[in-house]
Amino acid sequence: MTTGFTVIRDTTPAADIPRGAVVAMGNFDGVHLGHRAVIDAALRMGRAHGKPAFAVTFEPHPRSFFSPNSPQFRLSDETSKLRLLAGTGLDGAVVMTFDKTRAGTSAQDFIHHDLIGRLGVSGIAVGYDFHFGKGRAGSPSLLVSEGPRLGIEVDVQAHVDIEERPVSSSAIRMALAEGQIDEATAMLGGPWFVSGAVIHGEKRGRDLGYPTANIRLDKNCSLKHGIYAVRVGRGTDRFDAVASFGRRPTFDNGAPLLEVFLFDFKGELYGTVLDVAFIGFIRDELKFDSIDALIRQMDDDSTRARARLAAAPDAFPKLGVIG
Numbered sequence: 001m002t003t004g005f006t007v008i009r010d011t012t013p014a015a016d017i018p019r020g021a022v023v024a025m026g027n028f029d030g031v032h033l034g035h036r037a038v039i040d041a042a043l044r045m046g047r048a049h050g051k052p053a054f055a056v057t058f059e060p061h062p063r064s065f066f067s068p069n070s071p072q073f074r075l076s077d078e079t080s081k082l083r084l085l086a087g088t089g090l091d092g093a094v095v096m097t098f099d100k101t102r103a104g105t106s107a108q109d110f111i112h113h114d115l116i117g118r119l120g121v122s123g124i125a126v127g128y129d130f131h132f133g134k135g136r137a138g139s140p141s142l143l144v145s146e147g148p149r150l151g152i153e154v155d156v157q158a159h160v161d162i163e164e165r166p167v168s169s170s171a172i173r174m175a176l177a178e179g180q181i182d183e184a185t186a187m188l189g190g191p192w193f194v195s196g197a198v199i200h201g202e203k204r205g206r207d208l209g210y211p212t213a214n215i216r217l218d219k220n221c222s223l224k225h226g227i228y229a230v231r232v233g234r235g236t237d238r239f240d241a242v243a244s245f246g247r248r249p250t251f252d253n254g255a256p257l258l259e260v261f262l263f264d265f266k267g268e269l270y271g272t273v274l275d276v277a278f279i280g281f282i283r284d285e286l287k288f289d290s291i292d293a294l295i296r297q298m299d300d301d302s303t304r305a306r307a308r309l310a311a312a313p314d315a316f317p318k319l320g321v322i323g
């Protein structure tokens with residue numbers, strides 16, 4: 001686990017910002033294999049320069065600033081993204097607020113004020129399709145052409161392909177919406193995960209013999225409704241589990257909830273923040289005619305989830321500690 005991951009924000013005093021860092025720039029939603037190629041390039045450059053390597057990223061996601069009315073399924077919220085970035089070996093992240101001012105900053109001003117003035121960057125790694133600055137005028141080729149004059153090394157990473165398809169955050173969103181967990185895991189370089197605090201439900205689970213820790217996911221989460229083999233993290237503890245994400249058509253067809261039954265666990269989880277990593281898809285969510293039929297199905301789901309998890313004993317996202 002990486003420690004000492006520093007987060008720099010727009011409000012961080014200049015005196016607290018290390019000068020001369022190399023930066024990996026991107027939105028980094030999900031921190032997938034393509035992002036990791038850019039991050040690895042920055043790590044190599046940082047070692048060569050004898051300088052720290054930081055991610056430069058934007059919050060909220062620029063798309064939600066530009067299209068506030070078309071909801072965005074985020075693979076990782078800000079905290080999850082920072083934990084993933086902290087797990088890569090980077091020294092920190094510069095989180096730039098994406099607001100009206102930043103959206104209106106020209107590419108040249110972004111380079112000169114935000115990157116050189118504020119950070120004194122000595123190197124920049126980006127992906128082939130990263131654009132920045134007002135009107136998306138800033139591009140990898142602009143950085144490549146300006147870099148030598150500014151004394152900044154620039155590294156542009158090509159797309160990472162899996163089966164001849166470029167890895168992208170939107171391809172991963174689509175895979176999750178289809179319940180294609182193996183595809184999402186391959187593109188991410190590790191299992192997709194969500195985090196949330198356990199809330200109270202209808203207290204039906206304990207009567208079924210399946211108490212479930214209930215977690216409300218972001219309303220824009222488009223993970224396919226269904227039953228999954230999951231691995232749960234509570235701090236550094238790990239528990240194998242089976243989870244249902246859906247509306248419980250057998251009962252209430254209510255708001256979508258993630259409900260997690262931890263194997264071999266007894267205890268109180270209300271209020272606890274759990275990390276839930278999706279390891280395998282088991283089946284679609286169904287409406288059962290009787291509680292007994294649902295319970296028999298949950299027994300079978302548990303057997304299948306245990307087998308799926310036993311085949312991937314170490315599967316869990318590599319997360320670091322922020323701060």
Ligand SMILES: Cc1cc2nc3c(=O)[nH]c(=O)nc-3n(C[C@H](O)[C@H](O)[C@H](O)COP(=O)(O)O)c2cc1C
Nearest residue numbers: 201202203204205212242244248249250285286301
């Ligand atoms: C492994 C598993 C499979 C489930 N499958 C279904 C299902 O197919 N259909 C359904 O309506 N509810 C399903 N559920 C949700 C249960 O109905 C729900 O956990 C139960 O109602 C308890 O709710 P509570 O946590 O609010 O007490 C499943 C839950 C688990 C843990």
Ligand SMILES: Nc1ncnc2c1ncn2[C@@H]1O[C@H](COP(=O)(O)OP(=O)(O)O)[C@@H](O)[C@H]1O
Nearest residue numbers: 200201202203205206211212213262268269270
């Ligand atoms: N093995 C377990 N897996 C999940 N939750 C458990 C387990 N054992 C005990 N619990 C506790 O039981 C609660 C879920 O019980 P349940 O009857 O489903 O209530 P609720 O409807 O409030 O979720 C969890 O939030 C947790 O505090």
